[in-house]
Ligand SMILES: Nc1ncnc2c1ncn2[C@@H]1O[C@H](COP(=O)(O)OP(=O)(O)O)[C@@H](O)[C@H]1O
């Protein structure tokens with residue numbers, strides 16, 4: 001293992017975050033706070049509670065997931081897309097690093113960054129609504145696994161994208177709708193039965209459900225399914241990356 | 254001195270269908286400066302990109318110090334530094350951070366003293382805390398060299414190192430290259446300037462349309478360069494050369510109106526005085542004389558046009 005190289009890439013990426021701290025950390029925190037004001041305080045005042053939990057508290061896990069998913073995907077995608085775009089990727093390609101070391105550096109940094117954002121949002125949320133976390137260890141596990149697996153997805157998107165539009169398109173057109181329709185702001189049981197079935201094909205439902213379970217101990221689907229879903233997704237991303245590297249796809253002419 | 258880089262039967266066809274390299278063989282000697290000379294589009298960048306792992310070869314193999322560049326990429330790439338043709342730099346990092354990054358990427362522990370020396374050697378020390386986007390083109394080129402030197406490679410590839418660099422900087426670049434050579438670094442540079450190959454290289458490889466046409470000691474090329482020719486233009490054409498001129502091996506052209514004599518321009522005795530005396534004695538009347546020197550340019554143009 002070329003640990004020096006992994007470290008070099010990781011800190012290069014983290015420094016990029018530090019330089020753009022306003023855009024990369026403060027802005028997701030502000031937008032999440034706005035969600036709290038709108039959904040939690042304004043609308044939540046009219047919704048008494050969902051399954052015995054105050055609405056403002058109920059949306060916390062979904063809001064964290066919303067930020068986590070979009071941040072993980074865009075950070076990792078941008079991290080690998082940018083050197084491809086400017087041409088500085090030549091240095092990575094000609095260095096004595098294996099593809100998985102490159103992944104560790106970029107995906108590790110993107111995941112760390114969204115994990116930090118997730119924790120900051122959690123702390124912020126706690127200012128609006130007092131939270132009690134039923135299964136803190138499981139909460140951290142979901143948090144970390146989500147960050148890693150969606151950063152892997154972002155890495156794939158960054159390699160696949162050959163222009164800025166494609167880079168923005170996936171988070172905007174796929175991730176955001178999936179999170180909104182995945183039960184971030186409502187319980188699946190509030191939907192008509194037909195839609196409940198349709199929703200079960202949305203992988204994000206399992207994530208949010210499992211994450212919410214770690215907070216309040218209740219879930220839309222059994223937590224076992226949530227763990228399985230995220231594990232399958234993680235493995236699928238790793239297989240895809242392995243295929244990309246063994247073919248040189250989009251990286252080496 | 255054995256060969257440190259060995260390229261065997263490497264071909265490259267890009268996804269576009271364009272064949273950029275046709276079965277290239279090349280042996281690079283340890284410690285030498287090899288210039289790859291060829292016009293734009295010849296395949297120079299493609300060839301060195303394959304050796305460095307930036308482009309996949311379509312077929313053939315490359316070894317670096319005996320290590321296969323695909324199967325033993327770690328060992329091979331540890332030895333190689335590359336300075337790309339385009340000024341592909343980061344923008345927002347500082348010079349110091351960027352050079353340190355390159356060192357780490359190649360698996361080396363931090364060594365601030367070394368990086369300080371490299372930056373000083375390349376006159377970038379006063380820019381160490383500047384962000385890269387504030388550097389001039391020449392500074393960016395030197396930054397790319399500093400990055401490649403930060404992990405002390407044994408082989409350094411310089412792709413058109415003096416393109417877009419002004420005269421004083423070019424001199425500095427040449428000094429850097431010869432200092433590295435003195436330290437034992439093998440250097441491969443590509444260029445389409447003949448003077449550059451002439452000035453810096455020990456050996457010159459001529460490449461055109463994806464084929465290496467020759468690899469020759471620069472001295473041997475210079476010998477060819479020393480050859481001069483004298484054209485004697487006559488008033489009246491001659492049908493056949495007189496017996497007395499036979500041993501000069503003159504070439505008759507323009508229907509016998511021009512006689513060309515080839516001689517070594519560096520020699521003590523060129524034979525010109527005797528030749529002109531014999532020409533006059535044979536009763537031929539001179540209209541004009543013309544001498545010319547075959548340049549590396551000419552050798553090059555001949556080679557390239559022969560190949561196509
Ligand atoms: N990525 C690429 N895709 C398709 N064709 C390419 C690519 N890179 C280079 N070429 C073509 O391959 C040939 C050799 O290019 P290159 O190696 O850059 O030449 P040189 O460095 O000698 O100028 C050129 O005709 C160029 O257009």
Ligand SMILES: [Mg+2]
Nearest residue numbers: 297298299338
């Ligand atoms: Mg080139």
